[in-house]
Amino acid sequence: MNASIVLTVICDDRPGIVEMLSKTLAEHEGNWVESSMLSLAGKFAGILQASVPESQVDALLAQFSAMQSSGLQIIAERSSVEATEQDAAEVTLELVGQDRPGIVRDITRILAKHGVNVVELDTECQSASMSGEMLFLASARLIIPAEASIELLQEDLEKLANELMVDITLE
DSSP states (O other): OEEEEEEEEEEEOOTTHHHHHHHHHHHTTOEEEEEEEEEETTEEEEEEEEEEEGGGHHHHHHHHHHGGGGTOEEEEEEEOOOOOOTTOEEEEEEEEEEOOTTHHHHHHHHHHHTTOEEEEEEEEEEEOTTTOOEEEEEEEEEEEOTTSOHHHHHHHHHHHHHHHTEEEEEO
């Protein structure tokens, strides 16, 4: 039987971090299942899901703990993967608008009000091609529970988009 392990990693960015993680996982007969990793402001940040034989979990967690001495901050935890609600709808939210503080807070407040789960969120700021102003771009994968009204969610997001002067698309 295999256990699902979720790791979060942060450290100064340098070559070899992913190789070190994958080597350690392979030494414990683990399988790299899913991950998202990137470099931000000179720091490496990543999250990883691995599948590991139950007999190897304690040794793997001990090895990851020992890696902290090499400058890696690692949080490793067992995960109990729960099935998503069958009637839930998966949708994508796209947002583009002039950057300002509070956009993520305002959007997620509306999502939480409707019981929507954010399963993936990617954001970035970039210079607008014509004006040079900073644009905020967000892309999110959402799970809307069966009992929630997509129409009411859409209405609330449209009201917020008008207040924030951003474009929000829900597909």
